[in-house]
Amino acid sequence: VPLSLEPGRLIAAAQGGDRRALARLLTIVEDERGGAGLVLAAAYPDGGFTYRIGITGAPGSGKSTLTDRLIGHLRAAGEQVAVLAVDPTSPFSGGAVLGDRIRMQDHSADSGVYIRSMASRGHLGGLSAAAPRALAVLGIVGFDYVLVETVGVGQDEVEVAGAADTTVVVVNPGWGDAVQTAKAGILEVGDIFVVNKADRPGAEDAAADLVAMLALGDARSWEPPVLAAVAWQGTGTREVVDAIRSHRRHLEGSGGLEAGRRGRRRAELEAALQEVCSRRVASLAASSTHGDIVRSVADGEVDPWSAAEHLVSAGTDERWPR
C-alpha cells in the first residue's frame, strides 16, 4: 500500500512533528490526486485548536515583512506557527527576494515554524478550492496559529484571507487606487488594518481615510483598529499581535469565533459542491456519449439552455460520469 493511501499514518507522523509527512499530506490535498478525500476526511472532526490569521494587501505593501515579524513575536511567546503563503509576489512563495529586509531565513532552523508556499494558480478549482484544503490539514497537526498570506487582488485571494478568524489588511501611505480595491471588498474582510511603511509621507492621511471609510459601514461589535507600522524596522508590529490577541478574546467572549467558523464551513461546503458539479459538467461536455447534442448546439440547431438541462438530466439518469 503506498504511503499516500494511508492518511492515518501520515497524519499521526505529521502530528508527531514529521515535516516531510506534513508536506506530503499538503501535496496530496492540494493536487487532488488519489487520497485527497481520505486525508481530508481524516482531518475531521475539526477541533478548532488552531487559530487562523489572514494577511492581505496590495502587492508590495509589505505583507511578507509583516508576516515575518508576526512569526517572531508569536514564537517569542512560545507559539507553534505555520504560514501558508499564496501570494505569488511573496518571498515566502519564492517571489521577489527582498534581501536583508526579510528575516525568514531566521525561522528556517526553528522547528516551531513551518512555511508552506502554494502556487496559487493552476489547481483544479483555483486558489479558493486548494487553500481551504491545505488549511484543514494545517489545522490538525498542532500549530497554535496558521498565518495565511494572500495578495489582496482578485476575489479569490480576498476570500481566502477573509475566511480567517482574524484578517489583517495591510495598506501603504499614498494608497490611491488601493482605496478603490478596498471598496471592492477588502474593507469588509478586515478585522485589523495596518498602515505599513508609516514613516513615509501620507501615512496619517491613509489612516484617516481608512477610519472614515470604516465609519461608513454598519456599526459592529468589533471596531477594526487602524494601526501604523514600519514592519522592516519592527516598529509597531508588536501592537499588531496585541490587536490580534485582543480580537481573538473579543470573538471568544462574544461567541463570534464559533459563529464565524460555522459560516466559513458552510461556505466551504458550497464551494465544494460547486467544484464537484464543475468536474461533472466538464465530463458531460467532453463525453463522447453526448457528442451529438454538443455538435447540435455548436451548429445552432439546438439552444444551449435546453441542451444543458437535457445533458444534466441524462447524466442523472445514467449516473454521472466520474
Next chain:
Amino acid sequence: VPLSLEPGRLIAAAQGGDRRALARLLTIVEDERGGAGLVLAAAYPDGGFTYRIGITGAPGSGKSTLTDRLIGHLRAAGEQVAVLAVDPTSPFSGGAVLGDRIRMQDHSADSGVYIRSMASRGHLGGLSAAAPRALAVLGIVGFDYVLVETVGVGQDEVEVAGAADTTVVVVNPGWGDAVQTAKAGILEVGDIFVVNKADRPGAEDAAADLVAMLALGDARSWEPPVLAAVAWQGTGTREVVDAIRSHRRHLEGSGGLEAGRRGRRRAELEAALQEVCSRRVASLAASSTHGDIVRSVADGEVDPWSAAEHLVSAGTDERWPR
C-alpha cells in the same frame, strides 16, 4: 393559457414588429421565470441572420455616444438595429445622462431601432447568463444588427462584448490604467479599436501604444485597425462602421464567422451547464432532506469535501431536486 406560455405566438408577434411582444419575450428569458425554456427553444435553430456587434471600454470612454452614432449610420443604410445596453453607466441603461451629447432621443420615434437595457446584476447566473439569452431572442426577430454595449470592467462584461461577431473596444487618450485593463483581457477580444475623444492631447500616443501592444500578439489573419474618433461630433464614426463591414466581409470570406459562432455556442453550453448545476447545488444545500449533513459540516464534524461528494451522489440517486 397565459400569453407567457405561448412563445410561438409572442415570437410571431415580435417578428411582425410588435415591440411589446418583444419586450415581454426578453423579460421572460432574462428573469428565467416560467416559460424561459420554451421561448429559448423556440428561438432555435439560429438562422444566423442577425450580425452581433460588441462595444466595450472603460466607464466614461464614450461607448454610448459612439453606439448612438453607429445606430445613425446603420439606419441611414436602411438597416434594422437593436441595442442591448448592459453598461450600468450607459445613458441607454438609464445611467448618467449626458444631455445633448447623446442623440438617442432621435431614435426613439424610429421603428427601425429597438433599445433594451439590462440591469446587469442580480440575475441568477449574472450578466453572462442573462445577456446571451436576450441576444438569442433579439437574433430571431429580424434585426440586421444587434449592438451589445458593456462596460469593459470585469470578466463577465468583457466576455459578453467579446462574444460578438465584431467587437469594438473604445479607449481614450491618456488611457493609463486602462492599458492595464487591456492587458487583462480587453486587448484579446477587440477586432476594432477606437481612440475616442481624439481631439484631446495624447490621442496619437494612445493609438501608438495600442498598435505596439497588438503587434506583440500572435500574427492573425485579421489585423485589428486602430481608429481615431470624436464621437460626440460625429468625427471618424463612419469609418468605424466601414471597419465593422470590412471585418464582417473578412469573416464571411474566411469562414471565421461560422467558426466564431460555433465557439460562442459551445461556450454558451458550458455556461448553461454550469448554471443548471449551480441551481441544483443551491437546492441541495438548502434542502431540508440534507439538513443533517449541512449541519454536521457547519459543526466541523464532517469535512466539506466528502459531504459535497455525498450530497451530489445522493442527489443523483434520488433525482436531483428542481
